[in-house]
Amino acid sequence: MGQIEQAITHPTAEELVARAQAMVPWLREQAEAVEETRSVPASTIEAFRDAGFFRILQPTRWGGYAMSPEVLYRVLMELGRGCPSSAWNMMILGIHQWEFGSLDVRAGDELWAEDSTILVASSYAPCAKVRKVEGGWMISGQWPTSSGSEHAAGGAFLGGRVLDEQGKPVDMRAFLVRREDYELIDDWYAVGLAGTGSRSLRLLGDTFVPEHRSHSIVDYQLGDGVASYRLPFNQIFFGAVSSVIVGFANGMVDLFVEHMVPRQNIFVPGAPAQNPFVQEKLGNAVLLIRSARARILQDIQESMGYAERGQAVPLNQRVHYFLDGQGVARDCFSAGHMIFKKSSARGVFLKNPLQRQLRALLVGANHITQNEDDTSAMLGAFLLGQGLPPGVFELPAIP
Template identity: 85%
Template sequence: MGQIEHVIAIPSAEELIARAQAMIPALREQAEAVEEARSVPAATIQAFKDAGFFRILQPTRWGGYAMSPEVFYRVLMELGRGCPSSAWNLMILGIHQWEFGKFDQRAGDEVWGADPDILVASSYAPCAKVRKVEGGWMISGQWPTSSGSEHAVGGAFLGGRVLDEQGNIVDVRAFLVRREDYELIDDWYAVGLAGTGSRSLRLLGETFVPAHRSHSIVEYKLGDTVASYRLPFNQIFYGSVSAVIIGFANGMVDLFVEHMVPRQNVFVTGSPAQNPFVQEKLGNAVLLIRSARARVLQCIQESMGYAERGQLVPLDQRVHYFLDNQAVARDCFSAAHMIFKKSSARGVFLRNPLQRQLRALLVAANHITQNEDDTSAMLGGFLLGQGVPPGVFELPQLQ
């Protein structure tokens, strides 16, 4: 296929963030209905498209802005304040545009050649049964929790391990399959983020994936591309999850302040806003959230600095960045729980949106990208000279 270039006007990062902030009231208003429907409305996905959010990370070849992931993170931090499920869908469906920047261009041409607004779903859990064949791969299997998959007509990235003859893992790859190759299973009934439509996905049979539609998700090397696509896959994906979680937590702070400022005590005179214990919990909660936000932004800013200088992000820094991102949900959930306790019995009613933000944080904290326990041990082991487990940052060196 020949060269594809879409000439567009690129908004500034500040304009994109302002658009996200302007959407918060409408997103908040629809959040309950989104959970009840267990799906984000097509109109919301279209509004995100119209705002340019799906183009932030998309390569310019297909009409994107090719911006730093930091811009995407900042947009997610705002949208998460409104409707957690809607923001989560943007996060999952929007990060794939960045992935195409690290990919063989033929894959992007096939997906976006006729329509650069087409979306692609994913489930990176390495569930595929994989075998190498001439010209590509044959895969089969079923994958869980493909968020926003009903909106993705361009197919899905599916994870799978590649084994050698002895059964050793030699690679973990993503395979881009076509929409007609799989079915969706409506099985997403969750305590939080209930509106994400995170259905299971099942291939209809063993499916051929051409070599140009697959890439390693653990291998990291410099490519001949712009700086934003020279960053490690896992770090950018994990950072996106962390960014939207920060939005959930800040949304809870917003709601808590709105509820508390006009509220009056029942048993004594005065307002909870005058209570030093309420003030202390709120102050410490905000500190935790701001600290998490600062870590996420520092990680991406430092990483972009390496990429812009034509360097790989050093392994010793990547180990720190991994934990910096993975501890975000722990900190944000702790912050949210602090202020939820101070909302008293009013906070437990389903009509109170505070509980929706808390439940979203509870579920997000269980995402694999937020496994701070294992990652803390990994960082400690690395600092003590024990190295990094193979497959986390680089391919294992088999003996």
């Protein structure tokens, strides 16, 4: 299985997006149970697997489609309309296949030698204690919020800072550890996305990670091979988070329209759907969501253009893309809250799925990839000639 290189017949982007759209009613039906059980059922992960979603970014060497990240983004934008927690798991468990496209092939050969459908989880927070040793790295530690980890038999990518002899950071890396090397701590009790199973992960002790199972999160290298694997890690991962958040917001629009169209006012004649303030809020909410969606797709299309020409994505563009993606949750949460307020008292009941979508937006907006305040200042400083913080887009300079 590890040596699959032949041409693989796979569905088109439109077929994959259509499959995601067809799942939305089914996902919406199970969303409440997913929250109550605090877990996405294995049957949902299997449905995503059968639909080919986990193959979208997987290299052809291991049976994948090696498609542009744009395809996964569009799929996530649909799935998020139905069950936020399930879509979030798909996002996290589906993005790592891209990571293997820029790793030493030995990592993928080891993981998928017997079964190319095995999934990998992650927690990129730089929590590892890291020590360079012969042939690789020795790491230890505990990491928070590893979403979908109960479905990841293949292990997890874990983040850690590499320090020099003076204790100064010189790199931030991801380390792929095996499932048998860690335990999961059932501590995910959250106001939204409760079903993602985002448990803490703790290594059982000092753990050796071979060099070929690690990569720099900061050091952007163009590399050879398929164009989609020539893109910056941060942009691809951050873009996936932003995409699923767009799905949450569009799910709120779907539900709001269904909620409002048949309603009648209690105190005055007429229907809320005829109220110009309701109409205005809905229209402006859709504008915010569509604008966020357009940014994500335009950025990845432009980036793929560079990669297909064998060029690195320019730093100037990467800084702009960073803000484009990190501003998505701000816009989508604003849109969601705007229309939620117009749902009146009916919207606050737990049986009304509108509040679940809004809570998902709230939690998604707190994700580190959605920190638009700091990123806005970063872009502003860059445009004003003040430079960029070390270790965000490039490795810190070594004196």
